[in-house]
Amino acid sequence: MDIWRFEAIGTIWEIGTIGPLADGARDAVRETIDDFDHTWSRFRADSLVTALSEEPQEVPAPPDAAAMLDLYRELSLATDGAVQPLVGDSLSARGYDARYSFRDRGASPAPADWAEQLAWDDGALALHAPALIDVGAIGKGRLVDVVHDLLGSLGHAERLVDAGGDLRVSGAPVRVGLEHPFDTTSAIGVAVVADVALCGSAVNRRAWPGEHGGLHHVLDARTGEPVRTYASTWAIAAEAMVADAAATALFFDGGPAFAARFGVEWVRMTTHGAVEWSAGNRMEVFA
Template sequence: MSVPAASWRFDAIGTPWRIDTSSPLDETAQAEVGAIVDSFDRAWSRFREDSIVTTLSRGGEAQAPPDAAAMLDAYVLLDAATSGAVNPLVGEALARRGYDAAYSFDDRGAVSAPANWRDLLQWDDGALRAEAGVTIDVGALGKGRLVDLVLDAVLPYSRGAAVVDAGGDLRVRGTTQRVALEHPYDTFRAIGVWTLGEGALCASAVNRRAWGDGLHHVLDARTGAPVRQYAATWVVAPDAMTADAVATALFFDGGPELAADWGAEWVRMRTDGSVEWSPRSEAELFL
């Protein structure tokens, strides 16, 4: 087993990244990673005027990004599992609460995401189509998907051992990591540690991307209101997109059932500080 010995740090898609490899990544490898990140961002960012998402918010059709089917098919299952709480057209609801392209943090009130989103957004035959006025947001699983893509890109340069960490979404190959589960109300504390070999660990918490009076990025798409029952989730799964998606679903009823269906293990903390975990979770919790 190789042990990553070199680190490369950079900022992208609004979060800090760290890639640990067995030897330093050369300019070719770094350029390849940069191209993957930029391509993904130009496709899916609702904060960029030149993105496919922004173009489609005006209505029409575009060539589907390579990730479209994998991610949007997963949203169909997320929607069903959470009774509509997770929805890829939650972008306008987030913008109305202040998490908009200008980062205004000006709360203009709650609005629900369209429950009939599958009528307003279609993907097939390499095309992505949307009705005017809807805004795609793939925050429930998009960063995890990008982590998977970046790991696949760096492995050939790192003799099969690497760790990719994008602000709480982590994928490991060929080594072992002990990951602290950060307390959502005290970032200097951990509620436990999870030892991760092959696979991914993704976390989500209401103290990240938070603003205003109790506003944060985890909205219930049915109401446009921030979730109040859970404060943080942690998920281990074979890949980061799955872990990221389940970490979002666990803020709602139906999340544990989806995790079981997708082979993911999890821990979540309620806003009252109590902790729940899946039956086969191997996290070491400090209870």
């Protein structure tokens, strides 16, 4: 398998195909990623979500809006509001802002009535009050799916799309280590994935010191505080967006129920080092 590596949306991508991708296919992938980033990145001054945060309004719905925000509604219900898409200002307040200042200004809960402030359907996306949309809980998974499907439409039946560890595979099985969140040189287990997606999340990624303890990117939207119970999660599903959503939900009590509803296999590790997994999970966890 030929591997094309490049950097985009702040992470390293690896795309594997049988034989090198043609220049036109590479251009199409880059354009697809940039279009998504130009719409949904809260780190870009020229993005749609940045513009909406500065001037709440109704705009034509982007192609991914309904799929992602419908799933966010399910995430919010499953986690009792801990995961929701108006958490951008909460993340910025803790220092994970567009400038990557990592300067903690304290906890800032996201609006509990987010589903009233944010409205969407197939035709329009509307924000009715100042807020910063953040689709980090599922956005990278969604983009992996979009790129995966694009490559399929270009005739690449066997393909691997890996965006910083969130991946989707069609074709031959791929063996993936489950990185130990406290020792990135070792793994706590192995997953073998074929014709499915695997996504993971960990509190040691995108972490920085705070005034009252360590901070990281996984916040409880209800409090604006980082989660402290779980350190790392992994989820396998048919689509990367669903796997990404489950990997985020699993930091909270409602995560297992969300995963079960969507047929997701999962493993998670607590901050005390205990490992939990779903019934029927096929990922190998080392003793």
